[in-house]
Amino acid sequence: MSFENIKAIAFDADDTLWVNETFFRDAEVAFAKHLAAYGDQDEIVQKLLDTEIKNLDTYGYGIKGFTLSMLETAHRLMGKKMNAETIDFILNKGKQMLAEPVELLPHIEEVLGQLSKKYKLVVATKGDLLDQERKLIKSGLIDYFHHVEIVSDKKETQYKKLVKHLDIQPQEFLMIGNSLKSDVIPVLAMGGHAFHIPFHTTWSHEQVDEEINHSKFKALKSARELLDIL
Template sequence: MDLNTIKVIAFDADDTLWVNETFFRDAEIAFAKHLLDYGDEEDIVRMLLDTEIRNLDTYGYGIKGFTLSMLETAHRLMGDKMNAETTSFILDKGKQMLAEPVEVLPHIEEVLEELSKKYKLVVATKGDLLDQERKLIKSGLIDYFHHVEIVSDKKETQYKKLVKHLDIEPQEFLMIGNSLKSDVIPVLAMGGYAFHIPFHTTWTHEQVDDEINHSKFRALTNAKELLDIL
């Protein structure tokens, strides 16, 4: 692996720079418990996940789309019994998630400070524009980044556009993130480098079963290992 070609390092945001998925999982459980009169907890969570995935093309990723999917799932379960109490519960849960403090993950600021001395750093993330901008500002990390790219999804096409915008070649680009599906596989397909740093909780929709065996891929256990490699 020749890392000397790398000029730009891109970081995913949610669950790579800061905690995110935990809030969704906690909200799922609270939602299911609120609706226990209408089904089994696991079945309700499964139905919510199914609704989220079906709505991705309409709402995209993020808390707002998740909140709308909770409303839709509750209506599917409750029908004409859907009431103001449940509607308020769901809307309050969404607002609560949007107001959560930003918890930067261990070693991230130290790593960004060191890498920014040698590389151009960017954020490449998907989700709601307003929410991601808010979290980046609240994290205190924004000054480390030369560019911030917030997209509706992260596929090979989006990465090619980003590389072109940055005026570099794919082999000069390294992506770091917690999702094999979004942060690794499309970047390797483009010809770039990709490092995976897992988070303890990963959304089911982002999980892949295949092992990655590629000359431009590395699996790390934490962000600090980057300083020993780059």
């Protein structure tokens, strides 16, 4: 496979550049334990997931929407027994998540430093604008990137707009991320290249039961492999 025509490389942020999903999984467990009197852990986590998915069109992705979904789920489970203690617990959990330090994934800074000498690098991520901007600044990576695109969702339409903004053709674009659903499938559909670097934890809403067999797709084990390919 030739990558000579690639001009721009876009990186997903959460769980591609830095750790993110782990904080959500830990918060889910803490939430379920706090509400243990109202169901077992798996049932409560599933109710929270259902609420999150229902609210995506309203709140979008990110910690703030997750916090609001925790409040809604707690109210559905507790009803009139919802109290200040539970509200404080949920709000504090959300603020704690927002204040978490940014932990870069292995080899990321080395890879960005090398690739930025040859390619136009872009961050293409979804989520809350303020939170993603905060994490990008705290990460110390912002100077490696030519452009930052924070969107409400990542589908083929958004990628086409990004490619147009970068003034390149789809075949000159490479997307790198941990989600087949958001970072790979829509990019391949528009004619771009896509590399998948899995993270050990993936939100169930992002999981797909699909094997990708495409000439412009590669599955990698770590970001370090990019330097051997590009």
